[in-house]
Amino acid sequence: xxxxxxxxxxYSLMIWTPIRPxxxxxxxAYLEGLGEGDSPLAKLPRTHMAxxxxxxxxxxxxxxxxxxxxxSHFLLFTANLDGDVDSYLHELVVSIAEQAAAIWGRCVxxxxxxxxxxxxxxLHRNQVDSGVAFAAYPxxxxxxxxxxxxxxxxxxxxxxxxxxxxxxERRREFLEExxxx
Amino acid sequence: xxxxxVSPDAPPRNVAGRSTSITLFTTQKWWGRFWMRFMFTATRAxxxxxxxxxxxxxxxxxxxxxxxxxxxNGPPQTVRRxxxxxxxxxxxxxxxWAQYIDSSVRVLTTGMYTFWGSSRRFPGPLPAGPFQAxxxxxxxxxxHYYCAYPEATVTIVRSALRLEQRxxxxxxxxxxxxxxxxDAAWAAFLEDAQLLx
Numbered sequence: 067x068x069x070x071x072x073x074x075x076x077y078s079l080m081i082w083t084p085i086r087p088x089x090x091x092x093x094x095a096y097l098e099g100l101g102e103g104d105s106p107l108a109k110l111p112r113t114h115m116a117x118x119x120x121x122x123x124x125x126x127x128x129x130x131x132x133x134x135x136x137x138s139h140f141l142l143f144t145a146n147l148d149g150d151v152d153s154y155l156h157e158l159v160v161s162i163a164e165q166a167a168a169i170w171g172r173c174v175x176x177x178x179x180x181x182x183x184x185x186x187x188x189l190h191r192n193q194v195d196s197g198v199a200f201a202a203y204p205x206x207x208x209x210x211x212x213x214x215x216x217x218x219x220x221x222x223x224x225x226x227x228x229x230x231x232x233x234x235e236r237r238r239e240f241l242e243e244x245x246x247x
Numbered sequence: 248x249x250x251x252x253v254s255p256d257a258p259p260r261n262v263a264g265r266s267t268s269i270t271l272f273t274t275q276k277w278w279g280r281f282w283m284r285f286m287f288t289a290t291r292a293x294x295x296x297x298x299x300x301x302x303x304x305x306x307x308x309x310x311x312x313x314x315x316x317x318x319x320n321g322p323p324q325t326v327r328r329x330x331x332x333x334x335x336x337x338x339x340x341x342x343x344w345a346q347y348i349d350s351s352v353r354v355l356t357t358g359m360y361t362f363w364g365s366s367r368r369f370p371g372p373l374p375a376g377p378f379q380a381x382x383x384x385x386x387x388x389x390x391h392y393y394c395a396y397p398e399a400t401v402t403i404v405r406s407a408l409r410l411e412q413r414x415x416x417x418x419x420x421x422x423x424x425x426x427x428x429x430d431a432a433w434a435a436f437l438e439d440a441q442l443l444x
Contacts, residue, residue: 070287070291073308076308078308078310080310080312080335082317082318083318083320084317084320084324086323087323093390094390097390097391098260098390098391100391105391105393107393108393108395111395113393113395114307114308114394114395115266115268115307115308115339115392115393115394115395116392116393117268117270117337117389117391117392117393118389118390118391119270119387119388119389119390120390121387124272124274124329124331124333125272125384125385125386125387126274126384126385127367127368127381127384127385128384130367130368132274132331132367134274134329134330134331134333135326136317136326136329137324137325137326138323138324138325138326140317142270144270144310144337146308146339173320174320174321174322174323174324175320175321175324176320191318192318192320193318194312194314194317194318195312196310196311196312197283197284197286197287197310197311197312197313198286198287198290198291198297198310198311199308199309199310200297200300200301200306200308200309200310201307201308202301202304202306202307202308202401202404202405203307203401203404203405203408206404206408208395208396210408211395211396211399211404211407211408212395212396213411214404214407214408214410214411215396215399215403215404215407217407217410217411217414218403218406218407218410218411218443218444221410221414221444222444225437225444228433233426233427233429233430234426236429236430236433237421237424237426237429237430237433240418240421240429240433241418241421241422244414244418245418245421245422
């Protein structure tokens, strides 16, 4: 039976860390300031999708007695990534060291300074397993997907250009563009 | 129970290009902890149970977890064990929030009972309105959401991966084709691959 966190070659990571009292607003503002285009997660090339969420409490339907206080705000980080989680967390604490320190450094129990092997161990310790994970293209890595998308775009462009090419030229240009692919 | 009116769109921070995220927590009925564990085990043992979801072609990633206990890091953290088990669900998909709910409930009606039937206040998947309100009430918004290929839908990614295989095979063949036979082979390749472009 497959691991609860695995779908094909992808891994579903979930990390819960309690935010130090009083730090939740500053942390939320920092995370919201990470623009989509400048996302530090782009420096982790094995990341398909990821999210940071500040969870104040478990949401419940209004007018019910189901309230379940968390005691403090929690930071939830989830990611769909290629390969194993151990090497991914290593890459995370190295490649986005500044942002990781600014984010998890505001959490209870995080080593100070929030960096390196100590931060990686902290993140490992706060991982929660998935029950089941789904991926639409479970055998494809981020690198393969980006490569395939790039090739598709180049082919679409070539199809248009090829209409104006002379026979002979078309073959030469095609092999120049895609022959080494 | 009166639930609030639902906005059809996701907040901007739940969106990256054409990818939208939903993150949900629902409180479980007393038997939910047993049922969901059984469901998780059964689904992992027979992944074909997720085939209907695969067929929707707009969901890129999803996961479910049962949350009862949170990792404990010492004071000032006060809570480790929650009063109730909660079902955590996250999904990344293409399209609007309302389209996702609407399409899911119509195609995955049985699956909706399977995965949400143990959640308190679950109104049933149809009609879609109360189910949308159920989702909205239990949703938490992202502070930051990232997608590595934000302009590509699931269909585009799958097409690109299939197209790449065919293109590589054709390129390999084309290198050995005499010049006068290339145009016919090129036309045949385009006809074969046109739905993937």
